[in-house]
Amino acid sequence: MHPADEHAGRRIADLRKINGMTQVALADATSFSTSLIAQVETGKKPASAAFVAACARALHVDIGTISGQPYQAELRADHLEQLIGPIREGLDWYDIGPADPQLRPRPTAALAAVADGMCAKVRAGQLRAVAELLPSVMQEATAAAYSEGTSEAWGVLGTVYRNAYDVATKLGYQDLAAISLDRMDWAGQRASDPVLSALRQYMRALVHMRIGRYVMGGRLIDAGQRLLQQAPEGTERTAMSGQLHLGSSVIAARNGDRETALGHLDQAHLAAARTGEVPKLRWVSFGPTNVSAHRVSALSELKDYRGAVDAADDMRIPAGWPPSRTGRHMVEVANAQLWIGQNDASFKSLLAARKVAPQQTRYDFTVRETVAALVRAQRSTPDTVANLAQWVGI
Structure with missing residues (x-):
């Protein structure tokens, strides 16, 4: 089999046949059209994350079985693979005390600076550097939280767990991401930090969105908004509420609810007008730029690819916007461009994503599907496209 033929659609077709399902039956079980299923299975169209989630549920398999x-x-x-085991082990020490009773951790303020530095590296797309640091920093932060017992120390540990979630998600280890979120909640409760708890609900909602549980995702966002009411009024609370609205908009869009999706975008726009750009909202970037980027995401999820591309054309990404966020945005733009036949523009957007956030781009499912579709759309693949395909593993 040619490597370009090993794509999500091919896996769906194989699993469907193993389950004795026709394309019509799969369409009935997923709400996607038989025509789209046929196009995805043959590789004529890329599989979206929503499509994969729906098929995984209908075929009773894990999403990773389809995405690869x-x-x-x-x-x-x-x-990078060898770094995952130590991270898993570090996450397992959470409720039994420090891994090394003789360890003398640095002061909380110093550990907070380390945790913030790791967040900055994630935003810069330096996943390997963070993965290498995580086990030792997790061990030290755990020891500090138990020895000091302060809200600040538990909050630092929560931030370290959040870094573990980011690395796991971006490298495709969704089970590890779910564990990291549970640990983040555990630490957040001890920190008595409503903003951290609300952020955890936001991230948890995205996990449920990825597996097609949109109602649960929406409820978790709502729970996050309620938790925020316990936080002091101010820019941080307003910005986090706006970020939660952005999460709700994409969840609603993936569920096909255009009115609700656009309504949440409007609420986020109002919040951004009050806060301006907030570059370090618990290491989530909120502001007008992120609202615009989420509008592109929501329109793509609603299959309004022309609208998504037009919205992206109207965007101006400011200097200093996080490379990880810029890279992900360019991937979403590339996918939308592919759907409306702008193949050359799609390829250029993928190259832009690779340039700004190479490690993140290399492990992105949407990148692989988009590149594979670009390869199959051309009878003779130019060297430039072939090189990108080889780089992502096709």
Whole structure:
């Protein structure tokens, strides 16, 4: 089999046949059209995250079985696979005290600076650097939280767990991401930090969105908004509320609810007008730029690809916007451009994503599907496209 033929659609077709399902039956079970299923299965169209989630539920398999994540060969080549085991072990020490009773952790303020530095590296797309640091920093932060017992120390540990979530999500280890979120909640409760707890609900909602549980995702966002009411009024509370509205907009859009999705975008726009750009909202960037980027995401999820591309054309990404967020935005733009036949523009957007956030882009499911579709759309693949395909593992 040609490597470009090993894509999500091909896996869906194989699983469907194993389950004795016709394309019509799969369409009935997923609410996607038979025509789209046929196009995705043959590789004429890329599989979206929503499509994969729906098919995984209908076929009773894990999403990774269809997406192929995590991409073990590339992780081994980049020496990242060997770092996952120590992170898992570090997450397992949470409720039994420090891993090394003799460890004397640095003061909370110093550990907070380390945790913030790790967040900055995630935003810069430096996943390997963070993965290498996580086990030792997690061990030290755990020891500090138990020895000091202060809200600040528990909050630092929560931030470290959040870094573990980011690395796991971006490398395709969704089970590890879910564990990291549970640990983040555990630490957040001890920190008595409503903003951290609300952020955890936001991130948890995104996990449920990825597996097609949109109602649960929406409820978790609502729970986050209620938790925020316990926080002091001010920019942080307003910005986090706006970020939660952005999460709600994409969840509603993926569920096909255009009116609700646009309504949440409007609420987020109002919040952004009050706060302006907030570059470090618990290491989530909120502001007018992020609202515009989420509008592109929501329109894409609603299959309004022309609207998504037009919205992206109207955007101006400011200097200093996080490379990880810029890279993800360019991937979403590339996918929308592919759907409306702008293949050359799609390829250029993927190159932009690779340039700004290479490690993140290499392990992105949407990137693989988009590149594979670009390869299959051309009878003779130019060297430039072939090189990108080889780089992502196709």
